[in-house]
Structure formats: structure tokens, C-alpha cells
Amino acid sequence: MSMIRDLRAVVRPSRVSLRKDGGTYDATRSPGAATAVVDCAVYRDGRRVETETALTPHEAVRLVRRDGGFVWIGLHEPTEAEFSGIAGEFGLHPLAVEDAVQAHQRPKLERYDDSLFTVFKTIHYVEHDQLDANSEVVESGEVMCFTGRDFFITVRHGGQGSLRALRHRLQDDPELLAKGPSAVLHAIADHVVDGYIAVADAVQDDIDEVETEVFSPGRKGAPRGSDAGRIYQLKREVLEFKRAVSPLLRPMQLLSERPMRLIDPDIQKYFRDVADHLARVQEQVLGFDELLNSILQANLAQASVAQNEDMRKITSWAAIIAVPTMVCGVYGMNFDHMPELHWRYGYPVILGFTVVVCLGIHRTLKRNGWL
Helix, strand or coil: CHHHHCHHHHHCCCCCCECCCCCECCCCCCCCCCCCEEEEEEEECCEECCCCCCCCHHHHHHHHHHHCCEEEEEEECCCHHHHHHHHHHHCCCHHHHHHHHHCCCCCEEEECCCEEEEEEEEEEECCCCCCCCCCCCEEEEEEEEEEECCEEEEEEECCCCCCHHHHHHHHCCHHHHCCCHHHHHHHHHHHHHHHHHHHHHHHHHHHHHHHHHHCCCCCCCCCCCHHHHHHHHHHHHHHHHHHHHHHHHHHHHHHHHCCCCCCCHHHHHHHHHHHHHHHHHHHHHHHHHHHHHHHHHHHHHHHHHHHHHHHHHHHHHHHHHHHHHHHHHHHCCCCCCCCCCCCCCHHHHHHHHHHHHHHHHHHHHHHCCCC
16 A cells, blocks of 8 residues: 555656656657657556557557556547547547547546546646736646546647656556556546646736735836736636636546546545645635735726826816916906006905915815815
């Protein structure tokens, strides 16, 4: 049982996938590749069966059916023609094959006679120097898994979510791979969910940054309402994140709670740990959505308050200007008998009276916070 005890450490994804020569693994197949098959290998007693040449899926199936073990075939964005031969070799259900080729599926778990079909959405955080209204925060891809008694097939869509490094880590633990295809399914589920946790932490930093800027007093040089676009963009990215996380919770609960003949009992209990981590991420994502709603409302309220303050200032200056306007309007009328019209000091007295009234109004309005 030491293998089970160390299961979490084995399948934990690394930040960067490295080759033995120190380079990085390409997440997509080589432009010169003739097929969509990224890797095809047979595993027996937890170890990869070494062959002189690379195995084709048909050769791998023949080897498994002759000597036992299971085959793991990895594909990247196969066409219907490329996948039809493999589907026929393993008797995959036509509906699952159609979903795997067309992609754009919601996370789910479907059970067929001799296989399980699982869909995961992978989420990758897009690094950016400055978050703005056009920034892409998360990028999604898909991993479809076919789990059978003696086969495991992965179909990836999107440039992210390479499983090559995960395959190498699993190959370093023969005791784990000896558990069969269900161990690979758990490793991929754990890999995807741990990716969600890392993305959630990064998105939390972006939300904290926006929240700090929205509530920072006396920001200069920022156009009024400029944060609304960034907040709305974050909400769109969080919604995409939510579409990957929420539908996956039920499949993980089914894998952890219901006995399935294709899932090894020693592996099944560890799906519960994946489900717990996924539930935590879901709570975070739902919290992000609510928090962004509150920040957006606060930002709009601040803009409204700022507009009201502007209107109060405009109204206050209009009230002050109304006094000299009224006085000038009265003395601009062509009447012979006007108060103090022919008095030597009439002009300075009226002018002084106007200034005093204006200053009094200004002082009153300023004391009441209108200016």
C-alpha cells in the first residue's frame, strides 16, 4: 500500500514540463506529424513495454491482447478520419466518438457497456503585465478520456494541457501504473483539478488588485469609470472558469462514491480527495463572481457620487453668479426713477453689496460641503 500512500505526490503536476535533455515539451503535435497520435505505449505490470520502433495503435492492441497489460494512446485534435480506426479497434460508442472529435463539450462522465467517457476542461492562466478591459485572463482546453479494461485513450483539444510530463511521472512509479487505466484516469483528474487551484490563486491576485484600485482614495490620472471595463472582463473570464469547474463536481463524486467495475477499488477512494479539492475551487469561483458583482456596484456607485458632486458644484457656482446677474439685470432696465440712480456713491455701494452677498453664499455653500 505504499504506492497508494504516495499517490498524491506522484500525480502532482509540475509548473513546467521538462524533457530528459532539459528542454520543454511541446503542448501540440509536431507540424510534420502524419497523424494525431502523440504517443502510443503498452504497459504491463506497471512498466512500459519497450519496442524497437514506435507502436501504431493497431500493433499496440495486438500486443495487449496477446500478452496482457493495457495500452495508453494519446491524441491531439484528431480528425474524424484519424479517430475512426482507433474507435473501431476498441469498440467506442459513436456518440462519445463524435463528442471527442468535435470538442466544445461540458465536463461530464458517461458510462457505456465496456468503457467510461470522461470530459475535462483544462484551464490555463494567461500572464499579463497590466490588466485592462481586453486582457485574456484564462485560456481553456479540453481533455477527453476513454477508460476501458485494457485501454486508456486521451483526446486533447487546445494548445494547453499537455499530458506528456504526466505520462513520464506515472512511468516512474510502476506500482501505480500496475493498477491499470483507472490509475491514469485519477492522475489526469488530479492534474486538471490542481491546475484549477493554481489558476484560482492567480485570478484572486487580479481581483485583489482591481479591488484595491477601485477603493484607493485620491487616484490621479485615471479616467472616471475606467475600472468598470476591467471588472467586466474579469467577470467574463471567471464565468469561463466556472463553466469548467462546476459541471465536473458531479462526475468526480460519482467516481468516488459509486463502485464501478472499470475503477480499481484502491484508486476509487482517492477520487474523493479530487472531489474535495474541486469543491473548494468551486466555492472560490462562486466567491469571485459575487465579489466582482460587489466591486462593480461599488465602482458604479462611486461614479454616481462623483457626478452628483460635480452637479452640486455647478449648482453652487450658478447660485453665486445669479446674484450679480440679477443686480445687473435690474439696473440694466431703462427707467428714469431707479433707486440710487443719480447718487454719487450708488455704483460702489451696489457693487460692494453684490460682492458681499456672493461671498456670503460661497461661505455658506462651502460650509455645507457643496464647494
